[in-house]
Amino acid sequence: MTRAPELSDALKTLETVKLDRRAFLALGTAGAGSLLLHPGSARAADKIKTTARIVIAGAGAAGLSAASHLAQQLDGAKITLIDARKEHFYQPGFTLVAAGIKPQEYTVSSTAEYVPAGVELVTERIAEFDPEGNKVVTESGKAFAYDYLIVATGMKLDYAAIDGMDVEQIGKNGLGSIYHSPAGASATWQALSAFADKGGVGVFLRPATEMKCAGAPLKYTFITDDHLRRRGNRGKAEIIYNAHNKAFFSVPIVSEKVRMLFKDRGIKTQMDRVLKSIDLGKRIATFSTPEGTTELPYDFINIIPPMAAPDSVMNSPLPWKTGGWVAEGWLEVNKGTLRHARFPNVFGVGDIAGVPKGKTAASVKWQVPVAVDHLVADIAGKTSDSIYNGYTSCPLITRLGQAMLVEFDYENNLTPSFPGLIAPLEELWISWVMKTMALKPTYISMLRGRA
Amino acid sequence: MKDLDPLIFFAVFQEMLGPLLWILLVLVIGGTAAFLILLIKEKGIVAKRLVRAELVGLAGGVLALVLMAKVSSSGFTDAGGPADWFLIALVFGLGLIGTAILVYAAAGWKTLLSGQKS
Numbered sequence: 001m002t003r004a005p006e007l008s009d010a011l012k013t014l015e016t017v018k019l020d021r022r023a024f025l026a027l028g029t030a031g032a033g034s035l036l037l038h039p040g041s042a043r044a045a046d047k048i049k050t051t052a053r054i055v056i057a058g059a060g061a062a063g064l065s066a067a068s069h070l071a072q073q074l075d076g077a078k079i080t081l082i083d084a085r086k087e088h089f090y091q092p093g094f095t096l097v098a099a100g101i102k103p104q105e106y107t108v109s110s111t112a113e114y115v116p117a118g119v120e121l122v123t124e125r126i127a128e129f130d131p132e133g134n135k136v137v138t139e140s141g142k143a144f145a146y147d148y149l150i151v152a153t154g155m156k157l158d159y160a161a162i163d164g165m166d167v168e169q170i171g172k173n174g175l176g177s178i179y180h181s182p183a184g185a186s187a188t189w190q191a192l193s194a195f196a197d198k199g200g201v202g203v204f205l206r207p208a209t210e211m212k213c214a215g216a217p218l219k220y221t222f223i224t225d226d227h228l229r230r231r232g233n234r235g236k237a238e239i240i241y242n243a244h245n246k247a248f249f250s251v252p253i254v255s256e257k258v259r260m261l262f263k264d265r266g267i268k269t270q271m272d273r274v275l276k277s278i279d280l281g282k283r284i285a286t287f288s289t290p291e292g293t294t295e296l297p298y299d300f301i302n303i304i305p306p307m308a309a310p311d312s313v314m315n316s317p318l319p320w321k322t323g324g325w326v327a328e329g330w331l332e333v334n335k336g337t338l339r340h341a342r343f344p345n346v347f348g349v350g351d352i353a354g355v356p357k358g359k360t361a362a363s364v365k366w367q368v369p370v371a372v373d374h375l376v377a378d379i380a381g382k383t384s385d386s387i388y389n390g391y392t393s394c395p396l397i398t399r400l401g402q403a404m405l406v407e408f409d410y411e412n413n414l415t416p417s418f419p420g421l422i423a424p425l426e427e428l429w430i431s432w433v434m435k436t437m438a439l440k441p442t443y444i445s446m447l448r449g450r451a
Numbered sequence: 452m453k454d455l456d457p458l459i460f461f462a463v464f465q466e467m468l469g470p471l472l473w474i475l476l477v478l479v480i481g482g483t484a485a486f487l488i489l490l491i492k493e494k495g496i497v498a499k500r501l502v503r504a505e506l507v508g509l510a511g512g513v514l515a516l517v518l519m520a521k522v523s524s525s526g527f528t529d530a531g532g533p534a535d536w537f538l539i540a541l542v543f544g545l546g547l548i549g550t551a552i553l554v555y556a557a558a559g560w561k562t563l564l565s566g567q568k569s
Contacts, residue, residue: 401529429535433523441466
């Protein structure tokens with residue numbers, strides 16, 4: 001019996017996707033994987049000629065990656081990247097900085113070095129999105145009209161939502177917050193190191209909002225446990241992890257594994273606790289619980305603030321109008337195509353996208369080519385059948401020197417890239433090696449549209 | 452995936468290894484060439500020299516593991532499963548073979564050159 005050609009093609013596509021992902025992850029182990037990374041730069045002849053004006057709002061991982069992909073595929077398009085910040089932060093490295101593994105500089109570079117040729121970078125903050133008028137307006141009042149808009153603004157860390165919180169105090173008096181900035185991550189390491197010398201009560205938590213890298217709060221709890229053990233002070237310390245709901249991770253099988261690991265490491269857990277306020281002087285954190293509020297004194301705390309869309313997006317017509325994300329302001333996009341539900345010439349990628357799961361660099365890696373494929377198809381007058389299935393990954397550090405390479409999709413399926421070789425729920429050195437050695441070079445290649 | 456662009460190969464690896472990449476490349480290419488030319492010149496393998504080179508290679512394997520541990524801010528003592536032992540064996544093996552070839556070639560050329568002089 002011969003296989004239908006459609007089925008054969010579909011299988012071929014699946015095979016390619018799998019190989020591609022494997023190549024993306026294979027870097028750190030054998031290194032040879034990077035040979036496969038290059039998708040083949042479109043030769044000038046293959047490029048689509050157009051005069052379309054494309055505005056990319058935000059020049060972080062998603063914005064830069066989108067700019068690179070567009071520049072590779074289009075000839076003559078006017079592509080404008082708008083972002084006020086000149087520094088680029090390699091955010092997946094913040095945990096390593098706060099763990100004392102890498103210096104602060106490891107995470108900092110400049111946006112300009114990744115902007116592809118032919119793309120204009122405007123270093124201003126966007127004040128207003130006007131999707132009805134097809135333009136964005138910057139703080140200086142300059143309007144940028146567009147035919148297509150890619151929203152990649154990232155998100156806002158809402159420290160102000162925690163009563164009593166002062167980001168200036170990070171690093172002092174047992175206050176840590178790895179998400180704040182490279183300097184914040186470094187200051188957090190100082191605070192953690194001081195705690196690991198003395199012991200006491202370490203308090204860990206996550207916000208009740210959507211958040212970037214939902215594995216990071218767990219990683220940092222495990223890292224703290226390991227530093228205490230290495231200094232012989234684990235017996236003098238109590239570690240408490242406060243989950244915002246009844247799970248540790250949105251993927252049930254991973255959540256269950258984390259529960260077992262926490263038990264193994266003697267980490268206490270409390271469910272349904274959301275940080276409401278903090279007294280930095282007295283070192284008391286106040287959490288809301290289903291029964292009311294409860295106070296928790298601490299010697300070290302890692303604050304992860306609520307996260308939401310930046311004000312310019314929040315106050316625009318772009319966010320979800322119904323459902324659970326209205327208050328947080330995430331962009332109302334189709335979760336498979338990343339195209340806006342109401343404005344078809346608008347796409348949302350990266351942290352700002354209102355899709356389930358994954359606000360990570362790995363999500364960006366797989367979202368951007370899909371969104372760009374649809375945008376380019378529009379320009380070429382074709383249709384694209386590219387679909388993003390929610391794939392994302394999290395090298396979940398469980399101690400210094402080991403991690404679990406957790407990969408999953410929208411449906412909570414585990415999607416291991418190396419089945420049979422790297423078990424997703426096994427604490428492995430090889431996964432740690434990938435995190436520390438391979439991820440950053442791969443990430444940089446992604447910014448340049450080469451991975 | 453269709454095209455192999457050496458520039459990107461280097462970009463990614465340079466990011467990962469820094470200046471070490473160049474040193475390693477010079478060693479690998481130069482060492483292999485020296486070894487092959489030596490084989491042709493001597494018309495075969497000198498068994499005694501090979502055994503000695505392999506002994507030094509053992510140290511090279513250990514060195515490769517130490518280097519790997521340093522770069523990854525961890526150690527092979529962190530191994531947690533079969534994939535880790537496979538990686539350790541791979542790194543050790545590459546270190547051993549690489550060092551053995553280099554030492555064999557260096558020793559061979561030293562003999563050859565000093566032999567020519569005398």
